């Protein structure tokens with residue numbers, strides 16, 4: 363993956379100042395990490411959990427196996443309220459990803475057979491289901507928390523830039539009753 367273009371939007375639940383959702387984007391030595399975290403519920407305690415997760419993901423090795431990273435993330439969140447998170451590691455055309463809970467991941471321009479793992483990071487996860495795939499030359503990844511409608515018609519937004527897609531999703535498909543986050547990445551292999 364030589365280049366990528368990414369955009370994100372994250373807003374708290376209506377009436378809240380703290381945002382329990384968080385985004386981590388890193389690129390190091392040709393490796394890319396993309397993650398969306400949703401601290402359980404909303405408000406301060408959710409924000410504490412997602413901040414802990416962000417801090418862990420900000421320093422995690424991008425060269426290690428992602429499953430080890432997910433186990434580390436699970437351990438780092440113990441003592442917090444817990445979180446859902448979907449984490450993607452990209453290296454060349456290869457993507458490895460794992461999602462615990464309900465942060466959705468969609469891939470356009472390629473097949474990504476992701477199966478989310480049930481559970482709550484920091485509390486209980488029986489099994490980390492890992493997904494590995496080769497992405498096509500031009501792929502778009504979209505991650506979003508459950509503050510965004512599942513029925514968000516992302517496939518009708520492929521002509522939009524990643525920035526405009528994030529704006530449109532937040533404007534038109536956000537649920538005011540929860541923190542809402544969307545991340546879009548265009549990848550050029």
Ligand SMILES: [Mn+2]
Pocket residue numbers: 400403507508509540541
């Ligand atoms: Mn949520």
